[in-house]
Amino acid sequence: MRNPFRLLSAKPPSTERDAFELVLDDGRVVRVQRVRNARARRIKLSVDERGARLTLPLRTSAASGERFAHEHRDWLQAQIDRHALDAQPALRGFESATLPLRGATVPLRWQSGRHARLQAEEAGDTAGLVFQLPARAGPTAIARALHDFYEGQARADIGRWLPRYLPALPRAPRLFRFRQMSSQWGSLSPDGTVALDLSLILARPSAFEYVLVHELCHLIQPNHSAAFWAEVEARCPHWRGERAYFHTHGRQLKASLRALLDPQING
Structure with missing residues (x-):
């Protein structure tokens, strides 16, 4: 028994x-x-x-x-x-002079302030980033402000791209979440939530948009069949080049984000 x-x-x-x-x-x-x-x-x-x-x-x-x-x-x-x-060198308060963003290296300047905050600025023909930082802010505060900036920039990109794809979808994504992923670049859950790797904001924009298209097409075809890739092809004809980009640069993108956001590395 x-x-x-x-x-x-x-x-x-x-x-x-x-x-x-x-x-x-x-x-x-x-x-x-x-x-x-x-x-x-x-x-x-x-x-x-x-x-x-x-x-x-x-x-x-x-x-x-x-x-x-x-x-x-x-x-x-x-x-x-x-x-x-x-990997990208660790971010050092009032020392680092650049940050990676959208496939480029962007000038960074520091200034004292009451709150840790990173913003984009445009002055004439030049563009750069300004990191406002309290004198006593430590690595954790720097990493949190950088994370919030990167996520805000990523959501802004999606906000520009998404409207062109929504009309042809059976339903809209429920919401978007950003996190650091070990191997994937994105995923779609059964409830329609799209998860994306935050390091996509370091990649060239066309590669980021390809990952978005890839996950949106799973709302139509929840698989990787020939029909799925036909949907991707219709919206992103250059998808093979973007996939090759990740094969070449993907590990570097993920390692760079980890180096920038890990307080133990930045401390």
């Missing part, structure tokens, strides 16, 4: 997370995220825009994982250096 209490017992977590520090040969100390995953069949070391990650099967000991990372520290150091070259 089947044990009735088995259904009441708590299932072991499929994923467990913690972290450890690893000293590289050049003396740098790297924080490695350790992830125990029930689906993992072997130890795996990886590096992406979020940092170093060590994936372990559930039954693998922590010591075995750390030994694996130590044995592959040369590879890890090379990957970390490559990502550092791709």
Whole structure:
């Protein structure tokens, strides 16, 4: 007879997370995220825009994982250096002179003020950004103001593009949400909410608009069938070039946004 209490017992977590520090040969100390995953069949070391990650099967000991990372520290150091070259330098209050925006590098100037706030300014034939910052504002306040500015700019772009596509859609998107995504650029939930990667505001505008079109077309075809791509083609004939742009520059865009918005990096 089947044990009735088995259904009441708590299932072991499929994923467990913690972290450890690893000293590289050049003396740098790297924080490695350790992830125990029930689906993992072997130890795996990886590096992406979020940092170093060590994936372990559930039954693998922590010591075995750390030994694996130590044995592959040369590879890890090379990957970390490559990502550092791709990423935007961290934002430094009253020091950084530029910011990435819409595929370009925009001049940035700083001024003292009561509240942390970033704004676009136009003076004659020149355009730039002004970051107002209280004297005691720390990295967290800077990151929050930058995040709010980028999201505001992204919503403004969508506000310009969306009206041309709405008439041909079966329904309008419920709302738009922006967040940092690890691999995706956008997604559409069953209730019509469109989620977009905030780093799209760093990309060239045509690439950002392609991602918007891609997600809007899922309101018509909730798949990636030939019919779906025909809908994309009708609205964005150059979509293949934009997809290739993300293949080339996507990792850099995501890494740059992380470097700009992470208070630990900016501190």
